[in-house]
Each structure stands twice: as structure tokens, then as C-alpha cells.
Amino acid sequence: xxxxxxxxxxxxxxxxxxxxxxxxxxxxxxxxxxxxxxxxxxxxxxxxxxxxxxxxxxxxxxxxxxxxxxxxxxxxxxxxxxxxxxxxxxxxxxxxxxxxxxxxxxxxxxxxxxxxxxxxxxxxxxxxxxxxxxxxxxxxxxxxxxxxxxxxxxxxxxxxxxxxxxxxxxxxxxxxxxxxxxxxxxxxxxxxxxxxxxxxxxxxxxxxxxxxxxxxxxxxxxxxxxxxxxxxxxxxxxxxxxxxxxxxxxxxxxxxxxxxxxxxxxxxxxxxxxxxxxxxxxxxxxxxxxxxxxxxxxxxxxxxxxxxxxxxxxxxxxxxxxxxxxxxxxxxxxxxxxxxxxxxxxxxxxxxxxxxxxxxxxxxxxxxxxxxxxxxxxxxxxxxxxxxxxxxxxxxxxxxxxxxxxxxxxxxxxxxxxxxxxxxxxxxxxxxxxxxxxxxxxxxxxxxxxxxxxxxxxxxxxxxxxxxxxx
Numbered sequence: 001x002x003x004x005x006x007x008x009x010x011x012x013x014x015x016x017x018x019x020x021x022x023x024x025x026x027x028x029x030x031x032x033x034x035x036x037x038x039x040x041x042x043x044x045x046x047x048x049x050x051x052x053x054x055x056x057x058x059x060x061x062x063x064x065x066x067x068x069x070x071x072x073x074x075x076x077x078x079x080x081x082x083x084x085x086x087x088x089x090x091x092x093x094x095x096x097x098x099x100x101x102x103x104x105x106x107x108x109x110x111x112x113x114x115x116x117x118x119x120x121x122x123x124x125x126x127x128x129x130x131x132x133x134x135x136x137x138x139x140x141x142x143x144x145x146x147x148x149x150x151x152x153x154x155x156x157x158x159x160x161x162x163x164x165x166x167x168x169x170x171x172x173x174x175x176x177x178x179x180x181x182x183x184x185x186x187x188x189x190x191x192x193x194x195x196x197x198x199x200x201x202x203x204x205x206x207x208x209x210x211x212x213x214x215x216x217x218x219x220x221x222x223x224x225x226x227x228x229x230x231x232x233x234x235x236x237x238x239x240x241x242x243x244x245x246x247x248x249x250x251x252x253x254x255x256x257x258x259x260x261x262x263x264x265x266x267x268x269x270x271x272x273x274x275x276x277x278x279x280x281x282x283x284x285x286x287x288x289x290x291x292x293x294x295x296x297x298x299x300x301x302x303x304x305x306x307x308x309x310x311x312x313x314x315x316x317x318x319x320x321x322x323x324x325x326x327x328x329x330x331x332x333x334x335x336x337x338x339x340x341x342x343x344x345x346x347x348x349x350x351x352x353x354x355x356x357x358x359x360x361x362x363x364x365x366x367x368x369x370x371x372x373x374x375x376x377x378x379x380x381x382x383x384x385x386x387x388x389x390x391x392x393x394x395x396x397x398x399x400x401x402x403x404x405x406x407x408x409x410x411x412x413x414x415x416x417x418x419x420x421x422x423x424x425x426x427x428x429x430x431x432x433x434x435x436x437x438x439x440x441x442x443x444x445x446x447x448x449x450x451x452x453x454x455x456x457x458x459x460x461x462x463x464x465x466x467x468x469x470x471x
Contacts, residue, residue, distance in 0.1 A: 008107065009171040009203075010060045010100045011035060013053040015046070022049035024056070026091070028100055029171045029199070033108045038100075040091045041084040051446065052076050052088055054455070059095035063163065063204050068451070098167040098204035140218055140226050147218045147226065151236040155210035156193050156202070164205030168192040171199065211468040262396065263298065265291035268363035271403050287411050290403040294360050296387045297412065300380040301357035301366075304330050308350035309471055317343045333379060335425035338450045348454050351469050352376050366416055369460050372453040374422045381409050381416075418457070422448060 008030035014037075016023045024040040040056070043049050055073050059065055065073060073092060077085045094100050140147060158164050165175075165187060173195040175181075175188035196203045214236050218224040227234055269291045307329035320328050320339035330353075331338070331346060338345075352373045356366040368374040385407060405411070413420075424430065430444050446452065456462040 007170045008036075008100045008102055009098060009167050010056075010095050013040070013056040013060070013095075015049050015053050017046050017049070020044065022046045024049050024053050024088075024091075026056070026100065028102060028107065030107055036107045038102060041080070041087040043080055043084045045079070047446075048076060048079055052080075054452075056088075056091055056095045059092055060098065060204060061202070063096060063098070063160065065092075066451075098163055099170050136228070138226075139229050140224060141220045143226075148215055149218055149227075149234075150213055150215045151234070153210060153212040153214075153236075154197050154208070156196065157207045157209050158189055158193065158205060159207060160205035161187060161189065162205070164196075164203050165189070165192055167203045167205060168195050171195070171203070211466075213468060263295075263361045265294045265298070265360075266400050268361075269294050271401055287405050287408065287415070288403075289365055289412070290405050291400040292397065292402065292406045293384070293408065293412065295397050295400060296384040296407070297366070297380055297409075298357055298360045299387050300383045301353050301360070301376070303383075304376060304380060305350050305353035305357065305470070308346065308353060312343055312346045312350065330376075330379070334375065335430065337425055337430055337444055338453075341450050345450065345453075347469055348372065349376065351467075352454075353380075354470055355463055355467075356380070367460060368417065369456055369463055370454050371422050371448060374417060375425075375453070377416060378413070378420075378423060381412050384409055418459075421445075424448065 008028040011027045011029050014025045014027065016025060021042055021044055023042045025037045026040050027035055028038055029035045041049075041052065051072060055065065055069055055076065058069055073088075077089055080088060134143065173192055175191055178186075181188055192203070193206065196206065202208050218226065225231070269289055271290065272288075308331070311329050311331055315328065320332050320334075330349070334349075349372055352370070353376050356368070356373055356377055359366040366373075366377055368377055425444065425448060447455070
């Protein structure tokens, strides 16, 4: 008797580790119910399972593995025992296809009779909390709390229409009827892209080009109203394209944008009452990040972010070389193994600068969440002492309170990091590129390879995946 199957879409791959084994799991989305987890393979090597999950995620996201990833996949298949190795190879094929057949009983489905656990869907007892405390038909003035309007601009490049449409359909999307489609979009690509934007943010066969947001607090006294009751059309100005000015003149600056107010570091990092006891165990004598140190570190990170975004806009994906003569800013200071990275990787590094500066602007110690942030923070700590006399905010900086721990950046280097492993990459032994034709492999540890620089550390909270890029 043949077993029926249901087509679902692989959204992501995860690892579950116990003392004796590790499992790779796939998160499946389908049209008849909520996403579900399903086991892919089990092995005893936690690192091998983690690498398998990362490669499967890459195959599902990009549709194909890079040469380096393909080599890593072959190695995983060779090192795994026969049964999990076969499961891994099959999973790679399914992840590449973007469709994951599974049996109906393995997925949870919505009830077709309008019942959910015996209660009628829609009854007051079953209403979600948000429908009770925030009714959809309420006017702005009737809502007890503040209302924030966020408008998002997203643009997607669909490079494989059939694959993208198949993945969207398997995930539960249905195109509008043929008689409602125009000649310019007979396959309803717009509908499929909107489905992706509302669910996962991407699908196999499409790339995410633009992600911008505009937010504002709605104020009844100013005449604001929620969209459903608004008498005026909702309009948002995202400005002109910042790349356009770069194309007009390779030396022109990015479009001017209002600068955010400089953080008040005296308030964000208040100093305790001075203590001169000099006792070893006195808590008042403990080291702290002072307003002056935070100010210079923040300035260094902001400068790195601006420089990185400018370099990406002007030089795009051009490799960094030893003979650039200062053409590159931040990227030429990175280890040589990063010099051939692409545009999106470099934009990610610029965002890492913003993320760390944002920690300081919130009154928190900068906490690296990945190797990229660790590298940037090391560079910022190295540059911060030179900003004491040359910073643009020299007068405001001089007005900040003084403390014995001012400019103690060696302590910053000691306290802000879990380890300093990322600095190994400045060793010349890691500068040579691997040559697959001659069987040589990169000496760079897996976790420190540039393609893995944005992998989140597992022991610190990850940053929001939907935070986008400043420009």
C-alpha cells in the first residue's frame, strides 16, 4: 500500500544536542497548518551535526552550494556513518529543490470543521488576547496605549520564477484567478513575493534587495488616526536612492540624512561616588565603562559604519589588495582572508558597526554576538584613544565628567570579549588561499572563516534578524 505524501517547504535547520548524540531538525511550513519540526539525521559528533545543519540551511536559502560549501558537504558525507550520511545527502537534494515531501500524520493541520479542541473558533473564549485588548475596529483615541505606525519597504529579485512559485505554493500560497491577472504578471509573481514578505521574508529562487523602514508615533492631538479610520491617504517618503548619487559621481557623498542626536553618555553611564579606599574588595573601586570612554568608543564605531557603507557604495564587490593606497577604509584593515568577500558580506559588517554603537547608545556595554562584531570592536578599541584630541565632538566630550577609569581601553579589551580568537586571523599563516586543484585546504578554523563571521554565538542573545540596514 502506497503511503501518501504532503509537500511542505523547508524553512530552516536546527541542531539538538544531548550528552550522547546530536540531531539535525528541519522546520517545515505547509498550507494546511502550523510549521512543524521533523528529524533529519542523528549522529554522535555535535560539530559535524552543526555543520550539516548550516549546509542544509545554505542549500535551502540559495538553491545551490558554493564550491567551498560543496567540499564541506562531501566531507560531512564521508565522516558521517552510512545511515545518517544517506539521510544528509537526501536532505541536501530536498533543500535544494525547496520542497520537502512528508507524510500527512507528521504535520499538524488546522481542523476543517471550524472546531479547535472542542471549542468553536471565533467564540469569545477562543479569541486571541490581542483581539480583546486591541480591537481592530477601535479609533486611535479609544486605544489606551501608544500606537506606533511602521511602514516597510521591501524589494525582491526573482532569479528563478518556477522555483520561487513552487516554494510559495508548497508553503500555502495560492495565486489569484487567471481572469484577474494582467498581461504584465501572468504568474502572479507579485502575490508570491507578498506571501514571502509576510511569512519568511524570502523563498528559494529569490533574493532580498531592499529592506527599509519608517516609523512614527501616532498622536491623536496632532490629528493622527489609525489607517482603517484615516480620512487621508497614508503616504511615506523613503527618499531617493542613495546609490544614484554614487553613480552620478564616484566621489560624491551619500545623500545627506539627519544625524541622530549624540547620546548623553553622562546619563547613560552614570559615575558612582568617588572612592579612595584602595581596598582590594571594595565594590566602589571596581572598573567601569566611563562616559568619556564610551563616547570615544561610540565615535569610532560610528565612523567605521559610515566608512564601510561608503566603501560598499563606491567600490562594490571589488577585491581589496595590498596596493590600494588607502582606497579602502575599514575593509583593508581586516585580515587578508576577508579581502574577496562580496557586497552583502561587507554590508553586514557595516551593520555590525551600527549594532555595537547601538549597544552603547542604549547605555549597555557593547556585547559582540558574532565574529564580525568581535573584529570590529577590536578595531574600534584600537582607534578610540586617538580620538581624544581630534574628535568632532571635542567640546561636548570635554564637558563629560572625569573618572580614574577614563580611556582604560585595555580593560575594555579584557572585559568585552569571551576570547580573542578572531585576532588569530592576522597571523600570516592564514593569508594563503586554499587551492582545491592541488588538494590544499584553508588553515582558518571553521568558526573563523569569513563566511561564518555572522553566525550567532549560542551563549548570547541574538540580534533581530529583521533589523535591516541603515543604508
